[in-house]
Amino acid sequence: MIPTSQSAGPKLPRVRDTGLALGALPPGALNAITDVPGILVGQETVLFGDGPLQPGKGPARTGVTVILPHPGNCYLDRVPAAAFVFNGFGKCLGLEQLDELGLLETPIALTSTLSVPRVADGLITHAIRQNPGIGITLPTVNPFVGECSDAWLNDIQGRHAGERESLKAIDAAAAGPVAEGSVGAGVGMSAFGFKGGIGTASRRLPDDLGGWTIGVLVLANFGRRGQLVIDGVPVGRLLDARTAANPERGSIMIVIGTDAPLLDRQLRRLARRAPLGMARTGSTGGHGSGDVAIAFSTAVSVRHPFAPERLTLALESVAESGPGGASSVIDGLFAAVVEATEEAILNALFRAVSITGRDGNTREALPVERVVDILEEAGRLPRAAR
Amino acid sequence: MIPTSQSAGPKLPRVRDTGLALGALPPGALNAITDVPGILVGQETVLFGDGPLQPGKGPARTGVTVILPHPGNCYLDRVPAAAFVFNGFGKCLGLEQLDELGLLETPIALTSTLSVPRVADGLITHAIRQNPGIGITLPTVNPFVGECSDAWLNDIQGRHAGERESLKAIDAAAAGPVAEGSVGAGVGMSAFGFKGGIGTASRRLPDDLGGWTIGVLVLANFGRRGQLVIDGVPVGRLLDARTAANPERGSIMIVIGTDAPLLDRQLRRLARRAPLGMARTGSTGGHGSGDVAIAFSTAVSVRHPFAPERLTLALESVAESGPGGASSVIDGLFAAVVEATEEAILNALFRAVSITGRDGNTREALPVERVVDILEEAGRLPRAAR
C-alpha cells in the first residue's frame, strides 16, 4: 500500500512544530484555513496503479480538494470574492463571472490541470442537487476550479479526478484540522524539486484591529530546488541538491478566506499580496507556473442573498483609512496574507510524503531533519525546539 | 421531424439578400468568417425529445459550434489571440492563459452554459489525439470554450453537448458557407425575444489598406424584444410585440478572425470594438448577459511555433500609426469588426427557424417578411430588392 500523508501524517511535523515561528502575527488555534469560522475543507485522493504509464488508464496520483466558504447553500447565499492572476499560464474556470459580480456561488475546487472540466462538471451536479431549479426556474451556476499539473507522477491524460470525486470531496468537507501534503489535489504535486501538495496556515489580528482571522490553503506545485528559502535561509542551496536545470513548470493555487467583512475590491487587494508570500519561499515567478490567488469573506454582513426582498443591500466593509486616518486593519490583513501564504507553502513541503508515480518517477519528500539542522545552524531555531 | 436551419435554411434570406447593405465596407465572397483563408467552422446539433422537461433526460435543444483558426495542429502552431469581456456574467473557459500568453492553442468551441466543462473535455481529448505527448513529453493544453444559456428551450441540466459532440463538430469543420440560425450551439438560443443562434458576416479592407478580411461569427442569445434595431430602424417597437418585461438574461459570444498580422494587444483592441456592433442592434448591455469577444489572427507571420529553434521570433504587426502617421488600417479593421458584428447578429435572427423545446416552450423566428416591410417603409430598402 502506498502511504499518504493522511496515514503517515501524524509523524511529520508542521513548520511551527519545529520551533520556527514565521512572521510577526500569531496563528489561529489550528493554524489552518478552518480557523475562519464556517470554512470547511474536503479532499478526495485518487491513487491507484503502478509502473509504466498507460495513457488514460493509470497510474493515478491525483485528487480533488474543495474549500466551502460556509456550510450552507453556496448558490443561494453568495459570498464576496475576488481573484488575482499573478501568472496566467493556467486553466482556471470561473474567473470571468467572479470579476464581474464579485461573488462566489460554488465551493472552490482544486485539482489536476486536465481534470478541471470534469471537476467543474461535478460542482455543477452538486449545485443542481442542492438547487433543482437551476437552469429551469433559477439562473445557471458559475463553478470555480483551480489547478496545477501533476503530470510528472500522474497519468494526467486519464483525468481520473472527475464528477464522482468532486462530489465525494464535498461530502467529506469538514471543519477542524486539514490533511496536508500528498493528499486530495496534492497527491501528485511537486514544489522546489521536492514533494509538494496541500498546505495551510492562518493568522489572527489583535482584538483592537478587529480580531479577524486570515486562513490560507495552497496547492503548491512550483519552484525549482535551488530556489527554496525558509525564513530567509537558502535551504535549497544548502541541501546537497544539484540545482535542477528544468524550468519551473509548476503552479500554485492560493485560497484565502477571512471573517473580516471585505468587499470584492478589497479581497482583490488581499489576493494581490499572496505572491509576496511566494517570494519569501524563494520563487521568482516562473513562466510556466500558473499562479492564481482567490480571496473570499465569510462575514454574514457582506453576503449577497440570491433574491433579496429590497432594491438595495446593506453591506459592511473594513474601513481602509481607519479611525484617525490609520490604515492598520487593512495593513494587518495584508501582512497576514503574506505570512500565512508563506507558512502554508512550507507546511505543504514539510507534510508531504514521498510518492512514486508513473514510470517509476519518484518525488522525494523534503528531508525535514536535515532542513531542521540547517535552520538550527543558521540560528533560526531554539535548540530546545527539537 | 423538427426542422432546423440546415434543412430549412435555403429558403430563409440572409440580411443582405433583402437588399439591405449594412455599413460602409464590402463583405467577402461568402460574407462569413470563412472568408478569412484557413478558418474552418464545424457544428453539431443535439436535438431530441419533446414535451415536458425531464431534467437530465431531455428534451434536448442544444449543440456545439467550433471555429478553427487553421486546418493544422492548433496546439503546435499557435495563433495570437485576445479576448474582451464586456460583461462577465458568463462561464467561459480559457481566458486566463489567453491573457497571459496571447495565444490560442485549441479550436474555439461555443455551447450551452452548463455544457462548457464537457465540451472542454472534448477539446482536451482532441488535442491529445493530435498530440499524444500532451502531459507526458509536452505541456498541458488550454481549451477555449464560450457559452450562452439555452435553458428556456433546452434541458440544460442534461448537459447533452459533451465530449462526443465536440469531437464530431471538429471532424465536421470545413471552409465554405456556414450554416446559421438554429444550428450547432445556436439550436436553443434566443435573441431580442425571437429565435437566435449562429450568425456570421465579413468585411474586406481596400487593397491600399492591406486588403485584409475581418470575419465574425456570433452565438446570439441576447436582447429584449422592444430593443431590436435594424439599420437604425426600431423594428422591435414597430412589430406589434408587447415589450417583454423579462430582464435580459441571454448572452453573446463574438468570434473575430482576420488574416491581418496583428499581435495580441491589437487583437484585444479589435475585440473591444465588438460591443459597438451589439449596440447597433439595440442592446444596452444587460446585467445577465455574459458578453465576450475573442479575436485571433491567422497570418502565418504572427504564429508562434511550439518549440522554435532560435531564442527569438520574427513577427509582423500592422503599424497602428501608419505611413505618414495615418491610422487608416487599424481604423478600417475596427470599423470592419463593428459592421461584421452587427450583420452577423442580424443574420442569426434572419436565418433561425422557430423551435419548440421543453415544456412546449416555443421561440418564434423573426417574421422576416414583416421586417422587410418595415424596412421598406422606412426607406431603407430599394423596392426592387423584393
Place this chain on the structure above:
Amino acid sequence: MIPTSQSAGPKLPRVRDTGLALGALPPGALNAITDVPGILVGQETVLFGDGPLQPGKGPARTGVTVILPHPGNCYLDRVPAAAFVFNGFGKCLGLEQLDELGLLETPIALTSTLSVPRVADGLITHAIRQNPGIGITLPTVNPFVGECSDAWLNDIQGRHAGERESLKAIDAAAAGPVAEGSVGAGVGMSAFGFKGGIGTASRRLPDDLGGWTIGVLVLANFGRRGQLVIDGVPVGRLLDARTAANPERGSIMIVIGTDAPLLDRQLRRLARRAPLGMARTGSTGGHGSGDVAIAFSTAVSVRHPFAPERLTLALESVAESGPGGASSVIDGLFAAVVEATEEAILNALFRAVSITGRDGNTREALPVERVVDILEEAGRLPRAAR
C-alpha cells in the same frame, strides 16, 4: 467679439427641443447631469487672439469644465467612483488610485490634452486651500483630469488652461442648467466633422425601480463626418458633406453621475456601457480617440468619510439580482447610461456654435435646420415639433 454658446446658446435648440425623444426612459427636469441632486458644474472658457498660430502665445480656443459630486469637501467626504477606458489613446490623470480605492477625492476636471498637468496642478491647489493639512498632517491628494485635443483650433502648445482657470471653474460651479457646446473645455473641440464640445442629458428610473437619476456630461471631440447617426438616421451621409478622409483623432470624455447607491464595481459596469451610447451616434471606436468614461455615486449611504470612527463602514448597494431574482434596477441604470450618453453627445453638437481658431481654421456648427429636415423626412419628428 467671438460668440460662444453661453451667449448664443438660448437660440440654439437642444435635441429634445426639436421633438426628438431619444430612448425609452424619461429625462430629469433639466435633462442634465445636474438633475442628480448635489452635482455642480463649473466652466471657464479661454478664448483670445486671432489669426496665425504663434506657438505658446495663441490664438487660444480652450478651457476647463469641472464636475463636483457634491457641494462639500471632496477630499474629506469621498464618493465611490470607477472608470472604464474604452480606448486608452489619452492622457488622463488619476485613474490608478481610482481603480485601487474606488474613490474620487477631487472634482473631475476636463480640459485640453496638453493642459492636463496645469489643470491638475489647479485641483491640487484647490484641495490644499480647502484642506491646509494636505501633505503635512493629512495624506496627499489624487486629482482626476480628463482631456481631448483641441489642437485644430487652439494653440495647444500654449497650455492656456491652467491653475488659475481651474480655480475659476471650481468657483463658478453651480447646480441648475449647464451651458453646452463651445464652452469651457469644449471651446476648441470637434465631433463628426462639426463643432463639438460640452453636452449633457439625464434619465430617471421609475419609482418602483428606485426612482434614481443618471446624469451624463460629455466632452465630445470624436467621430468622422460620414459616420454621424441620429436616432438611427445616417445624418452624416445624408448631409451633402464629403466624408472626411482624415482618421478619427479626437476623443470623448464621458462623466456619469447618479444618486443610486452603487459601489465602485457597479459603477465600473455603468461606465463600461457608455461606449454603447457612442455607438448609437455612429462611432466605430477610432484608434486615435482616447475614450474614457468615469462614473460616481452621490448617495450619502456609500460615501467614505476620510477618518471614520469605527473599524468598518456601513454601505448600501443596489441589489444586482433584485427582488424575485429580477435585475430590473441595474438593467434600468445601464439603459439610462446608454441613452443619456447618446443624447449628451448630440446636445453637444446641436448647441455648439461655429468657432474660428488658429490659422483661420474654422469648425462649422452642425446645420441644425437641415438635420431637422432630414429627421422629419425619415419620419422621426412629428411635424408639429417645428
Place this chain on the structure above:
Amino acid sequence: MIPTSQSAGPKLPRVRDTGLALGALPPGALNAITDVPGILVGQETVLFGDGPLQPGKGPARTGVTVILPHPGNCYLDRVPAAAFVFNGFGKCLGLEQLDELGLLETPIALTSTLSVPRVADGLITHAIRQNPGIGITLPTVNPFVGECSDAWLNDIQGRHAGERESLKAIDAAAAGPVAEGSVGAGVGMSAFGFKGGIGTASRRLPDDLGGWTIGVLVLANFGRRGQLVIDGVPVGRLLDARTAANPERGSIMIVIGTDAPLLDRQLRRLARRAPLGMARTGSTGGHGSGDVAIAFSTAVSVRHPFAPERLTLALESVAESGPGGASSVIDGLFAAVVEATEEAILNALFRAVSITGRDGNTREALPVERVVDILEEAGRLPRAAR
C-alpha cells in the same frame, strides 16, 4: 552646507561592496540600469531652506530623476513598454496610453507626489522643443511620471520640482555610474524607517540565453523599520529599533530597462515580477504605498518609428517557449528582475545620507556598519569582505 549622496557618496559602500552577493545572476559592469546600452539617467536635486515648514516656501528636500531609453528622440523613436500597478495608491501620469499602445514616447520621470503635474509639464515642454510640430502637424504627447511622497522632510505643497527642474534633469542625463540615495527624486524619501531614495542594480543573462541585461532603478520610499530583511536576515528586527507604529505610507517606483527584444505583453510580465523583489526586502505591500513597476525594451528590433513607410512593422520577440520547449530565457529575465529590484532597493538604503528637512524632521541613514556586523554574524558575509 547640507551633504548629499553625490558629494558624500564615494565613502558609502554599495551593497555588493560589503561582499554580499545577492541572488544567483551576475551584475553588469556598473551594476546599474545604465549597463543596458543606450539608457541615460539624469537627476536634479532641489534642496534649500531650513527650519519650520512654511507651506509653499520651503524647506525643499525634493527633486527629479529621469530615465531615457535611448539618447535619441523618444517621441519619434518609440520603445515598447508596459507597467504593472501592484498597489494603485499613487498618482502616476501616463499609464493609460501605455496600456493601450504599449509604447513609451517620453523619458520616464520620477518625482514628489504633488509635483507630478509640474514635472509632466516639463516633459511636454521638452517634447515640444525636440518636436516643434507637436499639436500642430504631429499628434500630442503622453508624458510618463511616477511619484513617491517626500512629505515628511519636504515642503510638498510647494511643488518645488517642476518644469525647470525636469528640463535640467533631462539635460544632465548621461550613461555611466548613477548617483544613488538622497539625490534627485530621492532627496526626501524614506524606506524602512531609514533614509531611502534612488538605487540601481543590474543582472546579465549567460550568453547561451542571449546575454541580455536587465537594469533596474528604484525610487524607494516604502516599508516599516521592523520589516527590513537583507539576504534573508531580519535586519530591521535586529537593529535596536523600536518597530514604528506608523502605517506604511510610502511608495516605490521601479523602472526596468532591458536590451532583450520584448513586446509590451512580455514587458508587463517582467513588471509583474518586481514586487517579488520588494518582498525579499521584507515588504508586505502596505495599503498606503503606491507601488508601480514600468518596464521597457531598448532593442532596436522592437522600436516603433512614428510614421513607418509600410503598412506593417517587422518586430522581434523573445520566444517564451524556447528551443526544445524550454522557457529558460524568459525565466532568466524574470529572475533578473527580482534580483535587481532587491539589490536596487538595498543600494538606495546603503547609499543614502541622513537628511534633515522641514520642522527639523531628520531621517537617519541606515547604520551600514552595524548592518554589516549583523550580516557577518548571520554568516552571510565573508570575514575578508570588510
